[in-house]
Amino acid sequence: MKGNEALAKAAIEAGCDAYFGYPITPQSEVLEYLAREMPKHDRIVLQAESEVASINMVYGAAGAGFRAMTSSSSPGISLMQEGISYLAGAELPCLIVNVNRAGPGLGTIQPGQGDYFQATKGGGHGDYRMIVLAPSSVQEMADFVFLGFDLADKYRNPVMILSDGAIGQMMEKVTFGKFKSTRYEKPWATVGKSATRERNYITSLHIQPEKMEKHNLKLEAKFRVMKETEARFEEISTGDAEYLFVAYGLSSRICHKAVDLAREKGIRIGLLRPITLWPFPAERLLQLAGQVKFMMSVELNAGQMVEDVKLAVNGKTPVYFYGRLGGMIPTPEEIVHQLETVIHEHHEN
Amino acid sequence: MSIMKTEEEVITKEPNLLQGALEDHALPETKLTLPENNVCETEDEYELVYHRPVPLLDVNMHYCPGCAHSLVHKLLMEVVEEMNIQDKTVGVAPVGCAVFAYDYMNIDMTEAAHGRAAAVATGIKRLMPDKYVFTYQGDGDLAAIGIAETLHAVNRGENILIVFINNAVYGMTSGQMAPTTLMGMKTTTTPFGRTNEAYGSPIRMSELISPLPGAFYVTRQAVHNAPSVRRTKKALQNAFKYQQLHKGTCFVEIIGNCPSNWKMTPVESEKFIDYEMVKTFPLGDVKLPKADDLKNLTEGQ
Numbered sequence: 102m103k104g105n106e107a108l109a110k111a112a113i114e115a116g117c118d119a120y121f122g123y124p125i126t127p128q129s130e131v132l133e134y135l136a137r138e139m140p141k142h143d144r145i146v147l148q149a150e151s152e153v154a155s156i157n158m159v160y161g162a163a164g165a166g167f168r169a170m171t172s173s174s175s176p177g178i179s180l181m182q183e184g185i186s187y188l189a190g191a192e193l194p195c196l197i198v199n200v201n202r203a204g205p206g207l208g209t210i211q212p213g214q215g216d217y218f219q220a221t222k223g224g225g226h227g228d229y230r231m232i233v234l235a236p237s238s239v240q241e242m243a244d245f246v247f248l249g250f251d252l253a254d255k256y257r258n259p260v261m262i263l264s265d266g267a268i269g270q271m272m273e274k275v276t277f278g279k280f281k282s283t284r285y286e287k288p289w290a291t292v293g294k295s296a297t298r299e300r301n302y303i304t305s306l307h308i309q310p311e312k313m314e315k316h317n318l319k320l321e322a323k324f325r326v327m328k329e330t331e332a333r334f335e336e337i338s339t340g341d342a343e344y345l346f347v348a349y350g351l352s353s354r355i356c357h358k359a360v361d362l363a364r365e366k367g368i369r370i371g372l373l374r375p376i377t378l379w380p381f382p383a384e385r386l387l388q389l390a391g392q393v394k395f396m397m398s399v400e401l402n403a404g405q406m407v408e409d410v411k412l413a414v415n416g417k418t419p420v421y422f423y424g425r426l427g428g429m430i431p432t433p434e435e436i437v438h439q440l441e442t443v444i445h446e447h448h449e450n
Numbered sequence: 451m452s453i454m455k456t457e458e459e460v461i462t463k464e465p466n467l468l469q470g471a472l473e474d475h476a477l478p479e480t481k482l483t484l485p486e487n488n489v490c491e492t493e494d495e496y497e498l499v500y501h502r503p504v505p506l507l508d509v510n511m512h513y514c515p516g517c518a519h520s521l522v523h524k525l526l527m528e529v530v531e532e533m534n535i536q537d538k539t540v541g542v543a544p545v546g547c548a549v550f551a552y553d554y555m556n557i558d559m560t561e562a563a564h565g566r567a568a569a570v571a572t573g574i575k576r577l578m579p580d581k582y583v584f585t586y587q588g589d590g591d592l593a594a595i596g597i598a599e600t601l602h603a604v605n606r607g608e609n610i611l612i613v614f615i616n617n618a619v620y621g622m623t624s625g626q627m628a629p630t631t632l633m634g635m636k637t638t639t640t641p642f643g644r645t646n647e648a649y650g651s652p653i654r655m656s657e658l659i660s661p662l663p664g665a666f667y668v669t670r671q672a673v674h675n676a677p678s679v680r681r682t683k684k685a686l687q688n689a690f691k692y693q694q695l696h697k698g699t700c701f702v703e704i705i706g707n708c709p710s711n712w713k714m715t716p717v718e719s720e721k722f723i724d725y726e727m728v729k730t731f732p733l734g735d736v737k738l739p740k741a742d743d744l745k746n747l748t749e750g751q
Contacts, residue, residue, distance in 0.1 A: 154566070154569040162574065167577045291560050292540070293539060303560040
């Protein structure tokens with residue numbers, strides 16, 4: 102099954118009530134699949150007039166207490182940033198999927214990881230955070246939909262799945278039925294004021310600075326809990342590792358292969374794959390910094406996650422970077438070659 | 451050329467528009483007890499002739515004297531009360547002067563980003579087709595930044611009510627040109643008057659959307675004198691009721707006074723609507739439902 106279709110199918114199984122989207126390569130299969138399948142399950146699917154409208158339809162549906170979702174690719178996600186900021190400000194849960202392509206601007210429809218900063222540092226305005234899940238397989242494209250919706254509802258906050266054009270388009274085996282969707286009570290939803298409760302209103306507006314700061318601090322407290330409890334990662338061959346790759350999504354798959362190749366050559370390297378890009382698995386990286394001679398962040402961008410790796414290890418070990426741009430995908434051999442070059446330079450210094 | 455009236459013109463040409471209305475509806479001499487907990491009670495010897503609609507919260511509004519918003523808020527809540535649909539109504543507030551609309555209406559409401567109310571309302575209504583969903587938007591919100599969301603929502607025939615307050619200026623940001631600013635009208639961003647060369651002419655939203663098949667009921671009203679208030683109330687009543695039919699979008703444009711940004715007294719602003727605004731924005735129904743479509747309409751809920 103295609104990654105995008107697995108994600109779409111998972112959305113139905115995870116109890117997504119409504120999907121609003123707009124066509125853009127390389128994620129249009131999500132909209133197409135759901136346009137075909139959602140009506141069979143009496144769910145709402147709508148092709149909006151723009152990504153701006155999509156995210157605001159999600160805002161309306163999420164505010165009414167429904168599980169709502171949208172998906173797009175990089176340029177479209179840029180258009181949604183306003184809405185994402187409002188969703189976070191108004192504490193509305195929803196799932197946003199970015200099938201990352203290379204940029205900036207129209208860029209190319211080939212895969213990229215250039216939206217890391219936008220996704221993890223808050224592409225929209227104001228102080229907010231959002232859990233960002235980075236699948237590296239078609240199976241995870243499906244699994245993270247369940248996880249994403251649950252985390253969104255748990256924290257009343259938007260959650261993003263940051264995939265890329267390759268994971269979205271590739272075909273792999275995928276199993277469903279592993280997860281059950283959880284239903285959350287949403288007494289805050291705008292469904293019509295009953296006589297027995299106060300009115301519900303959804304807003305991100307707190308015009309008095311005292312009240313706004315209070316709201317900010319409430320959000321920050323929530324983000325702190327996320328940061329402390331929701332960091333997820335996978336480790337490959339780190340037990341005896343002298344060196345460490347740090348990579349997510351598509352580049353982590355290539356690095357996994359590079360780990361095998363390097364180990365055949367006798368280089369003891371491991372891989373740490375962040376599953377959540379925010380919160381970032383900084384604590385584990387700091388521990389590993391005491392073990393390895395250096396780390397190497399491998400990304401399909403000009404060097405974005407590497408900044409978080411450096412922040413995490415805080416100078417305890419050197420951090421190098423290797424990246425390809427513009428939709429170009431490095432081979433495992435290319436990465437091993439880079440690794441060997443860096444090892445050589447590292448030991449000469 | 452400025453089309454603002456001088457004080458002299460306003461005073462000398464002022465027709466007594468209110469007089470007829472007051473004579474028709476002479477206020478009875480009654481004494482009311484003050485509303486308590488939103489419930490009006492009368493003593494036996496008094497007849498209750500008016501009370502604040504219960505769904506309108508008993509709080510001070512932030513609107514300027516003479517502003518149309520507070521009156522339209524009240525009319526909306528009167529309709530909600532009369533139809534007994536407080537528990538089935540969800541409103542969407544805009545960005546603009548009415549950004550705090552949810553502070554005044556005792557119903558579930560959502561605050562939308564600037565211009566996005568129609569998309570937010572789409573999300574709400576699609577998932578709860580039996581609820582009464584309305585947006586409340588100004589001219590900058592609806593006709594400038596939100597025109598795409600507005601046109602497409604109407605074109606899809608979303609079963610929502612769009613209440614469009616057109617006062618020809620950006621009120622909240624204090625008087626900049628709006629898409630509906632009259633030709634020649636001075637605003638803070640058209641200090642020499644709006645010109646066609648620079649900005650084109652005012653957008654007539656009601657006329658623009660009414661040819662769309664999704665538009666079910668389109669009307670332009672005002673609230674600057676008693677008869678116009680009554681007609682606006684009727685239009686809002688119709689628009690709420692029509693949502694039961696699931697036949698398309700109801701669009702109620704209301705020409706609103708903005709004395710503060712028009713640099714007028716409230717009374718002058720009423721005359722400005724009568725003498726100037728209606729030339730560009732003629733009042734009345736723009737599109738009425740077909741009689742056939744109204745057959746299934748029930749009274750009340």
